[in-house]
Amino acid sequence: MIKQIFGKLPRKPSKSSHNDSNGDGGVHDNSSLNSALGPNSLNNSKSGSASSKPSNSSRSNNGPLNSHSSTSNKSNHGKKTASLASQAGPISASGVYEALPSFRDVPSSEKQNLFLKKLSLCYVVFDFSDPSKNLREKEIKRQTLLELVDYISSVSSKFNEVAMQEVTRMVAANLFRTFPSPNHDSKILEMYDMEDEEPAMDPAWPHLQIVYELLLRFVVSPETDAKLAKRYVDHPFVLKLLDLFDSDDQREREYLKTILHRIYGKFMVHRPFIRKAINNIFYRFIFETEKHNGIAELLEILGSIINGFALPLKEEHKLFLVRALIPLHKPKCVSMYHQQLSYCITQFVEKDFKLADTVIRGLLKYWPVTNSSKEVMFLGELEEVLEATQTAEFQRCMVPLFRQIGRCLNSLHFQ
Template sequence: MFNKIMKRGHRKVAKSDGTAVDYVCAPTGRSSGPVSTSNIVVNHASRGGPLPVSSQFQQLPATSGVVPLPGTIENLPMFRDVPVSERQSLFLRKLQICCFQFDFSDTLKMVREKEIKRQTLVELVDFIQSGSSKISETNQVEMIQMISLNIFRCLPPASHENTGSENIDLEEEESYLDPSWPHLQLVYELLLRYVVSSDTDTKIAKRYIDHSFVLKLLDLFDSEDMREREYLKTILHRIYGKFMVHRPFIRKAINNIFYRFIYETERHSGIGELLEILGSIINGFALPMKEEHKLFLVRALIPLHKPKPVAIYHQQLSYCITQFVEKDYKLADTVIRGLLKYWPVTNCQKEVLFLGELEEVLEATQAPEFQRCMVPLFRQIARCLNSSHFQVAERALFLWNNEHVVSLIAQNRNVILPIIFDALEKNIQSHWNQAVHGLTVNVRKMFFEMDAELFEECQRQYAEREEKARELEEQRELMWQRLAAAAAAAQEG
């Protein structure tokens, strides 16, 4: 990726419109210490529009203690062209250029200045990645501040907010591409290179990449630009790995995002990416698993099956859930009962997803946990077998293609076959789909081969129930005939 950035960095600089503008970064009195981002507003609850631009580009407030650059934005010398002793000073001046925020709504304005900033960002990324010179703590402070000024911003209104409609299918929404991405990408790349660099001292960096910084990063996961979310995912994962002190805080903050999504908004662009990070985190949990992690499973992950747009992030969610069961097989009963609690009633596509996830969970389930939940589980599977939507019925029948699931069923056939026998017989007699009919015949034959005596007993009981049902229907029909005759006689009289 960096090679691509560098190739783009050597394109010919476009000429500006010839307007000479005097833009200067505002000086402040801070030269070191923790980064203060109190002047940066990140309001994602309302997702306000972009900040007003009073000039051709917006000058962000700087907290740098360096002397501001006079005059117009001009190219500075490259790092390799100055003595080593002057590179820290040059680094600071380049950071200062990158504190300017441009208006990208008009591609023809400030073309030259935009290209200078882009090229400067490329040089900063290269400087950090090369490790040729360890940057001073003061420069680290200013770099984190510059990054904050660029990435922590009000996200544009979501597409459903633009239309005023709450019924837009999130899966069908067109992907949003941020026009400022040519600069944003390089800022994110700079942050990533800083976090992963072996020269970065975590004891120093954690003063500036603090809880406030992490929270603002998490806010940005609601960006509709997939490219931005991918960078955020990688960066947050690296922060989690490098800054152990932040780990409980990051997990709790993600937890809170999930709660708000589940119980309030049901709208968030970055649930899938956050779950991808969690999948890796869960994989690293030590055993025996902490109670905190089990509560996270019950209170956040399992309820994530409830929101309507679950299909968008279901693959990542299913992976996280399965990781928990593989880590601690005793959680299988909790997970399966949780799936049954949120089982969709009218959404057939969600049912297909749930059945797929259920198979993955059952594959990691041991016999004792299976026995605890098999009765409610197979009552639900029986309903799926009789679904008029052929994909639901077919996916339920595919469970019998899994050897581990079949072995669990075989061990408990005395309980399971009586629960689903009626559903199998109804499919054979009346299901409209030929594929479902054929799969049902195969499953029925499998049960017969497992235990012919049990199968014949279930068949006998089914025949008795059918006979009783016919007798009741005949009695009901006879009663209606008598009532009709009595009513007719009363009219004639």
């Protein structure tokens, strides 16, 4: 009897249907935006579209985001964007990797969706250590990247947040990687003679170059709204870019120099953070490792930044001169970046002539004792600083200055 009564009572809806009715499925899909998307899903997205339509999931595997997804993305961007740079990693090639239609072959209304699909296709990172491996797939990806560059350059409407997120995720998957850490104790002398070595060439450069070009076009594009993009080109993203300055490949460092400079110019909110992050790289280089491949490029960026400092100089900027730039004369490999360092130092003195005494005394503090070629560089920099020095500042430091010049004149290397 009791069983019959219970059997007539309405059953409680299942947990899964309850979640779907409240849109919680979109939250789960948002978290999956940071997960790996395999190439198989590109081929299955069309065949599985019929089964996925009734669902409330925010996104099919690699298809376009629907309106529910964009709303969810906007409401949750503060929770997830900070980890994009750290969580987005390369996806190895497995399964079928097929090219997508060209932008010319689809109507304008479908180009945005195709753009997102092409970005997803480029998440896959191939192994370039074996030149004969995945030749067809590598060429498909290269052509897709070139199409993406052209699309970003020619697009005439503002990028929405979904597109910005996908661009930064694809860039992170392809570019952000860890370089092997050398034994610094045994590498210092080698680094000092790096000018005589053959430049290192990354075998993956055919793809890396286009990804860098895509990122550069995205940053400088007038259709990229800095107020929105700062949520995706955020502090972790900038730190990962700065880590890449230690690349052995000079071509990569040149692209990074241009991109970071453009980011500094466009994203004003990031400027103090970028300067502080560069300071930290200098501190570690000076006082711990004395090994970093990108000091010259970072100094070149700073030379342009210092040139734009407003007067009077902030105390923060003066501390940067005293704590970072002047101690950069200490490492044995200073010849690798001395030209850029000298320019930064001279910029400070030209901005504020009262800093001349501080700079000259700093040069005297790190004056080389046994390295004659390094001494010649210091003399050249000293000459440039003295040209911008006023009489009052010169008189403050002239006694120790002329003592050092006298020692140079008495040197066995003097000609």
